[in-house]
Amino acid sequence: MSRTVFLSGSAGTGKTTVLRLGHHEKLTTWGLTAAIDLDQLYFMVDPHWDLPYDDARTALVLRQSVSLAESFVEAGYENILIAGNAIHDAVDLNPVIPHFLRLGRVFHFSLDPSEEAVLRRTANDPHRSAPHLTNELHFMRTRLSPWSASIDNSALTPLETLEKIAHLAHTGAGEIHGPLVDS
Template sequence: MSDFVPVARPTTVFLSGSAGSGKTTVLRLSHDLKLSTWGRTAAIDTDQLFLMVDPHWDLPYDDARTALALRQAAQLTQSFFSADYENVLIAGNAIHDAIDLNPVIPDLLQLGRVFHLTLDPSEEAILQRTAADADRSPAHLISDLQHQRVKRCPWSAPIDNSTLTPLETLQKIAHLVQAGEGEIHGLV
């Protein structure tokens, strides 16, 4: 039996973290696992939104493209809530910065509660999780983790998911949200 407790208002959770931290793996958990853990939960991977305009990751970082992806994520969130989803997870590497998030926060707050959580596993956990992926440079992964840690804002609730399974990570996300950790009440 699950310890799932429904929330009174729809909930959007921004889930950030470095490459290899487990964001995509959590998003890809089955509908049934999400339902039993946290209720009707939709998942938006911002990487998929970026791939719509840059399928080979050829373009340099662009603030305008990031803003477009986040606006699309906010519109998708509204659609999911209109279809009676209780929670929407929006995950990506580029959602840890107030400059990127502030344009969509007011719209999301009109829809329900908004949270920001950051997956922060150990270097060892990231290297172990990505060891089979030859396309991922260990040096780049560690550099990305260190960069994300430097940029993590105090309004984001960290989750050390070094020893957590993807399901346990989702359970931790649900627990932190129910406890009000990482809640955003206005511009950050």
């Protein structure tokens, strides 16, 4: 049975870095694993990030992730990692949850490293400002939902983060069985 894992967190928490782990690293850690970066799907409709986030565009991107996940499952992939900062909200996820549940088990994890870890990871990126990153991290913490398993990956490498995700999914942490309710 396949597993779909939603991986949420603010900018600089390590979502994309986990997705970019090599095929061999993913295979030996967790089995045949595909990665869907929602930012890449957003780029297809807004390559310069000119548009503000809106519900219709988020819905479009999430529907596309369903199609991609279906293709990966049909090709024999055991795990589908889907990462983005816009997937922490029940309102956005609920329309696609039934589709993913038809593919197999579904999980949600939120990466929540320390502020220091986020700033350290993004220190060499001139496109990321420390105040913006800090504000987004604190905002995302106010949005953590009880249906998401939180992972403090401050001291974890990307591979160790994937290992933690695989372990937690194996234990059933963060598993979604139906519609989500935000608190």
